[in-house]
Amino acid sequence: MKRAALVVLMSALVFTAACKKKVPVAVAAPVVNNDPGPVKTTVQPPVLISVPRIDSFTAEPARVERGQSITLRWATTNAETVTLDQGVGTVAANGTRQLFPTGSTTYVLIARNGTMSDTRTVTVDVTAPPPITNTPPPVSEDTAATIKRLTDELQKQDIYFDYDMAEFREDARRALNTDADLLKRIFALDQRVNFVIEGHADERGSAEYNLGLADRRAIVTRDALVQLGVPANRLRTISFGEEAPVCQDANEACWQRNRRAHLSQAQ
Amino acid sequence: MKPSYILLVTALAALSLPFLTAQQQGRIEDKIVGYGTTRIALPDFRAKGAAQPLMATFNETVWNDLADSGILEILPKTSYPLEVPQSPADFRPPVNGQKSGMWLTDWSNAPVNTNYLGIGYIDVNGTDMVLRGSLLNVGLADVKTASMFANNPYFGPVTEDGARKIAHEYAADILKNLNATSLAGTKIYFVSNRTGQTEIWSMDFDGQNQQQMTRHGSITKMPTISPDGRLAAYATMQNSRWEIRVIDTETRRQQAFVTPATSTITTPEFSPDGKKLWFSMVINDSPLQIVRTNVNGGGLERVSQARAIELSARVNPKTGTEVVFISDRNRHQQLYKMNLDGTGIEMLTAGDGDVSNPAWSPDGRQVTFAWNRGFDPGNFNIFVMNVAKRELVQLTHGNGTNENPYWAPDGVHIVYSNRHGNSTQIYSMLANGQRVKQLTSTGNNVQPVWAAKIN
Numbered sequence: 001m002k003r004a005a006l007v008v009l010m011s012a013l014v015f016t017a018a019c020k021k022k023v024p025v026a027v028a029a030p031v032v033n034n035d036p037g038p039v040k041t042t043v044q045p046p047v048l049i050s051v052p053r054i055d056s057f058t059a060e061p062a063r064v065e066r067g068q069s070i071t072l073r074w075a076t077t078n079a080e081t082v083t084l085d086q087g088v089g090t091v092a093a094n095g096t097r098q099l100f101p102t103g104s105t106t107y108v109l110i111a112r113n114g115t116m117s118d119t120r121t122v123t124v125d126v127t128a129p130p131p132i133t134n135t136p137p138p139v140s141e142d143t144a145a146t147i148k149r150l151t152d153e154l155q156k157q158d159i160y161f162d163y164d165m166a167e168f169r170e171d172a173r174r175a176l177n178t179d180a181d182l183l184k185r186i187f188a189l190d191q192r193v194n195f196v197i198e199g200h201a202d203e204r205g206s207a208e209y210n211l212g213l214a215d216r217r218a219i220v221t222r223d224a225l226v227q228l229g230v231p232a233n234r235l236r237t238i239s240f241g242e243e244a245p246v247c248q249d250a251n252e253a254c255w256q257r258n259r260r261a262h263l264s265q266a267q
Numbered sequence: 268m269k270p271s272y273i274l275l276v277t278a279l280a281a282l283s284l285p286f287l288t289a290q291q292q293g294r295i296e297d298k299i300v301g302y303g304t305t306r307i308a309l310p311d312f313r314a315k316g317a318a319q320p321l322m323a324t325f326n327e328t329v330w331n332d333l334a335d336s337g338i339l340e341i342l343p344k345t346s347y348p349l350e351v352p353q354s355p356a357d358f359r360p361p362v363n364g365q366k367s368g369m370w371l372t373d374w375s376n377a378p379v380n381t382n383y384l385g386i387g388y389i390d391v392n393g394t395d396m397v398l399r400g401s402l403l404n405v406g407l408a409d410v411k412t413a414s415m416f417a418n419n420p421y422f423g424p425v426t427e428d429g430a431r432k433i434a435h436e437y438a439a440d441i442l443k444n445l446n447a448t449s450l451a452g453t454k455i456y457f458v459s460n461r462t463g464q465t466e467i468w469s470m471d472f473d474g475q476n477q478q479q480m481t482r483h484g485s486i487t488k489m490p491t492i493s494p495d496g497r498l499a500a501y502a503t504m505q506n507s508r509w510e511i512r513v514i515d516t517e518t519r520r521q522q523a524f525v526t527p528a529t530s531t532i533t534t535p536e537f538s539p540d541g542k543k544l545w546f547s548m549v550i551n552d553s554p555l556q557i558v559r560t561n562v563n564g565g566g567l568e569r570v571s572q573a574r575a576i577e578l579s580a581r582v583n584p585k586t587g588t589e590v591v592f593i594s595d596r597n598r599h600q601q602l603y604k605m606n607l608d609g610t611g612i613e614m615l616t617a618g619d620g621d622v623s624n625p626a627w628s629p630d631g632r633q634v635t636f637a638w639n640r641g642f643d644p645g646n647f648n649i650f651v652m653n654v655a656k657r658e659l660v661q662l663t664h665g666n667g668t669n670e671n672p673y674w675a676p677d678g679v680h681i682v683y684s685n686r687h688g689n690s691t692q693i694y695s696m697l698a699n700g701q702r703v704k705q706l707t708s709t710g711n712n713v714q715p716v717w718a719a720k721i722n
Contacts, residue, residue, distance in 0.1 A: 067528045069565050098565060100525040163644060164621075196507055204645025206623030206637065206670060207713070208489065208534045209593065209600055211509075212547070212555035212576035215531040219552050238507045239531040243465070243486045248689075267507070 050078035052113040057120040059107065063127065070124050072097045072107060079111035079118075101126045139190045147189050151265060154182045158260040159221055164205060166216040168224065176221070179263060180228035187234055194266040197222050199239045200246075202255035207242055215239035221261035236266060305445060306340045307333065308374055308381040310351040314389035318396045321430040325389070325398075328434035335704075337679035337697040338447045339383075346378045353388040355401055355417045358410045371413055375405040382406060385441055387418075389433075396425045400437040402444055415444045448677040452720035454516075455682055456480070456490040456499060457693055461710025467501050469516070472675070472695075472717070474706030480519060481512075491536045491544075492718035494584075498522065498562070500535045500544055511535050511546065513562065517721070525564040531555065537562075539584040545570075547578040557592060557609075570609045576600075579624060582607070585631025591615070591654070593623055602636055604654065615652060623647065626673045628698075635662075635672040635681055635698075649683055651698060662700035674698075675717045682706070682715040 055075040064070055075094045076082050084091050085108040091097065093111075106123045139147065157179050159172045168176065186193060199218030201210035218237035226232045247254035311326045333339050352358060352369050359368030374384045387400035398421040407413040421436045423429030442449065450472040459468045459479075467480040467490045480499065481487050487503040500513045509532040513522040526532065527548065533555055535546040544562055547555040550569060557571040557580045571577040575596035583589035590605050597614070600621040605612045616622050620640030627634055634654055637647035642665070649662040649672045663669040667687035674681055675695070682695045691711040696703040 065528070067525055069525075100523070100563070100565065205600070205621060206593075206647070208578055209576060209595075209621075209623055211531055211533045212578060215549055216554055216576070218530075219549075236507075237530055238504075239509070240486075240504075241533075243488075243504075 050113060051116055052079040052111040052118050053077045054079075054109060054111050054118045054120045057109045057122050059122045059124045062123070063125040064101070065127050066102060067100070069098050069100050072099060072109075072122070074109055074120075076111040076118075078113055080113040082109065082111050084109055138192075143189050147186055147193065150182050150186050150189075154179060154186070154263050157182070158262050159217075160256060161217055161259045161261075163202070163255070163259065164213065166213065166220050168220070176224050176228065180225050180230050183225065183230045183234075183263070187231060194234045194236065195263050196266045197225075197235055197237045198244075198262045198264060199237065199241075200244060200258055200260050200262060201242045202258040203242045203245065203250075204255065205242070211239050211241035214241050217259075217261050305338060305383070306342055306381045307383040307385060307441075308342045308347060308379055309333065309385045310344065310347050312387050312389060312398070313353070314391070314396070316391045317425050318389045318391050318430075321396075321425065321427060322389070324427050325430040325434045328431050329385070329438045332435060332438035333385075333441060335697075335702055336442050336447050337677070337699075337702070338442075338445065342379060342381050348373045348379070352386050354386065354399065355403060355410045355414045360409065371403070371405040371407070371410070374403075383415075383441075383445070385437075387437070391425055394425060395422055396429060396433070397422055398433045398437060400440070402441050416440065448679075450675060450677055450680065453676050454492075454496070454718045454720075455693070455695075455706070455715050456492055456516075456718060457684075457707070457712050457715040458488050458490065459707070459710050459712045461712075467499065468712075470706065474693075474704075477707070477709075480514070480516075489534055489714055490716055492516065492716055493537045493541045493562075494539055494719065495541060496719045496721040498537070498541075500524070500537065500562075502532050502535060502546075509533075511544070511564070513544075516718075523563050527558070527560065527564060527567045534579045536579075536581055538582050539587050545580045545582065545590075547576075547580070570607075572609065581625050581627055581634075583631045584627050584629060589631075589654075591625045591627070591634050593625065602634070602652075615654065615657065621647075624671045628674045629676060629678045633674075633698075635674060637670045637672060637683075649681065649700075651681075660699075662696070662698070671714050673716050676719045680717075682717050684713045684715060686711075 053076065055077055057074040060071045060073065073096045079093050082091050082093055083089060086105060088097060101124050104124065104126045106121050108119060108121050111118045157175045159175045183195065197218045199214030201214040205213060218239055222235050222237050225235060245258045247257045309330060312322060314322050330341060334341055350369055357369055358371060361367060361370060374381050384403045384405050387398055389396050389398050399418040400421060401417045402415040403413045404415055405413060419440060421433040423433040453472045454469050455472060456467060456469050458465060464484050465486050465488060466482065467487055468477055469480055470477040483503050485504045487501060490499055490501045492499050497516055498513055499516050500511055502509050503512055508530055510526040511524055511532055513524040514520060515522060529548040531549045533547045535544055537544060542562065543559045545559045547557050550556055554576045555578050556569060557577050558567060558569050560567045573594060573596050575594050577592055577594045580590050580592040588607055590607060592603055593600050594603050597618060599618065600623060601614050601618060602616040602622045602625055603612055603614050620638055622636055622638045625634050625636040632653060633651050635649060635651045638650050639645065639647045645668060647668050647670045648664060649669045651660045651662060667685050669683055669685050672681050672683040679698055680695050681698050682693060684691055684693050691713055692705055693707045693712045693715045694703055694705050
């Protein structure tokens with residue numbers, strides 16, 4: 001797997017970086033006070049610079065899903081300035097910071113004092129929300145044509161609702177049975193394809209509430225399809241509220257066409 | 268009763284609202300907009316020479332500006348004395364208790380009964396005209412103390428525009444002297460589809476200077492503005508998921524905000540201290556539930572715990588502890604109130620029809636909202652409720668659907684959207700339902716919010 005390789009590579013980088021940095025610090029420290037200066041008339045007072053040191057630098061947790069937060073925690077000694085990269089900038093000598101990484105990220109903490117510095121890195125592994133498919137084989141042209149025919153048929157079979165309701169009528173139950181059957185056939189033919197269940201509402205309730213109502217329609221539709229044997233992990237829901245009507249007139253025939261759950265192929 | 272009251276009250280009585288008598292209702296509206304407390308008499312100003320044909324424009328402009336402020340009752344001209352002064356110098360104090368000419372009591376006593384009097388005259392000087400305008404508090408004993416300002420000069424060209432300019436300046440000085448909160452510099456943010464995409468726009472309080480704020484090219488709605496006017500948050504559909512975005516209102520640069528993982532989000536709103544964002548979202552297949560986060564999306568807290576759609580949580584800007592929201596827990600969407608932690612839930616509306624879009628008045632006493640009681644589904648009208656007393660006033664009466672009311676920072680005006688036929692536009696009005704003004708006309712425009720001036 002690619003991710004595993006990435007993690008190994010990151011760990012290796014972190015390891016080598018940590019090794020490289022420690023050596024020059026250990027060597028450089030004595031050099032500063034190593035001025036013999038025996039013949040001068042005026043004596044320069046020795047400039048004592050303490051060696052900056054990062055005592056600890058951790059990320060908690062080290063692995064999150066995208067959208068979740070992590071907390072960086074660090075402690076330093078003898079640092080004049082402490083900086084954190086990834087756009088954070090100067091931070092306190094000892095502190096914590098809550099961050100929301102959008103992808104796997106290596107954070108670099110640098111403690112400086114004069115020309116000397118200590119650097120540590122910590123890597124956070126950010127995973128995407130669980131993927132639905134795992135790279136199945138592509139389908140043949142014949143199968144693709146069949147899938148297209150079944151999908152077209154599916155798109156004509158919306159599930160309709162009464163005003164301000166998310167309960168199924170008899171006609172909706174018939175449509176659900178047809179849709180479940182079509183979905184199962186499509187899923188059996190192609191392992192890669194997934195579907196989004198869109199919830200829609202007519203224009204009459206408030207636009208804000210209609211997002212909630214249409215969401216409920218999408219969720220009950222998904223639950224019913226799963227009851228009828230459609231695999232849940234290949235369905236996702238989204239609410240359009242009243243924002244994507246198929247019909248614009250202000251009459252019941254039109255409103256009814258808009259109060260629906262609609263299935264569309266996921267991108 | 269003044270004629271304007273009678274008209275209003277008659278109109279309301281005809282609709283026979285169940286909660287209050289028409290008289291009670293009239294009194295509440297008066298309190299909201301400050302009528303009955305501050306009265307001004309505004310006789311027509313006169314001019315010489317070339318300015319004469321412009322006086323109708325001038326007088327109308329001053330009258331409209333003062334009426335639009337919503338804090339003054341302008342007394343009808345039919346009650347004014349026949350002799351009208353043009354400057355404080357025209358008054359003659361009584362001698363030994365006997366009238367010796369025009370005097371302040373001509374205005375402070377019946378039948379005028381005014382608190383304030385605006386007078387002046389216009390001269391022409393070459394291509395310029397000069398207004399000498401005064402404002403008097405006629406309840407005081409002598410002309411000097413009564414004169415809040417006397418013969419202030421205002422200059423403009425002898426044109427219609429010039430007449431409007433000096434009229435606006437004079438009216439602004441009157442309002443400033445009467446401590447009116449100015450709306451100048453406040454902005455209204457709203458949603459428009461005029462480009463073919465649904466995006467967030469902004470405009471000045473009077474509808475001027477309309478500007479596009481977002482360019483997401485998807486569905487982008489429900490703006491909310493931080494109390495200091497600097498940040499805008501809104502919901503946008505991105506990759507088949509609803510997300511919240513936060514931008515700087517001046518630079519339009521996107522700020523850090525990570526939307527909690529969910530499919531659907533609605534009604535974001537900043538808390539009165541600007542530190543939290545309240546909104547509703549789907550949590551593990553729940554119906555929309557009220558939550559709040561920090562303004563970067565972290566620190567998610569669930570507030571409502573109901574098997575119902577709950578949304579539009581609005582925190583009282585004065586107390587910071589009371590929250591109104593919409594829930595369909597009793598089947599119909601109604602207005603409720605609760606504490607910050609979700610306890611102490613009380614239903615505020617009567618249980619019938621559908622309620623939506625509550626918004627607090629700046630003083631934290633009134634909530635305005637849309638309600639379709641007595642009308643067909645979707646036919647909303649604007650109401651105002653005094654939350655402590657549960658007193659209710661209906662501000663719009665049919666004429667299409669009226670939704671998304673939002674209070675202006677002056678506490679006197681309300682902005683809302685009206686749909687009539689296939690066109691939805693944004694209007695402002697006084698919080699007593701009067702002086703309705705259309706602010707938009709291109710495309711369809713919805714969900715206005717009135718933001719404070721940035722200091």
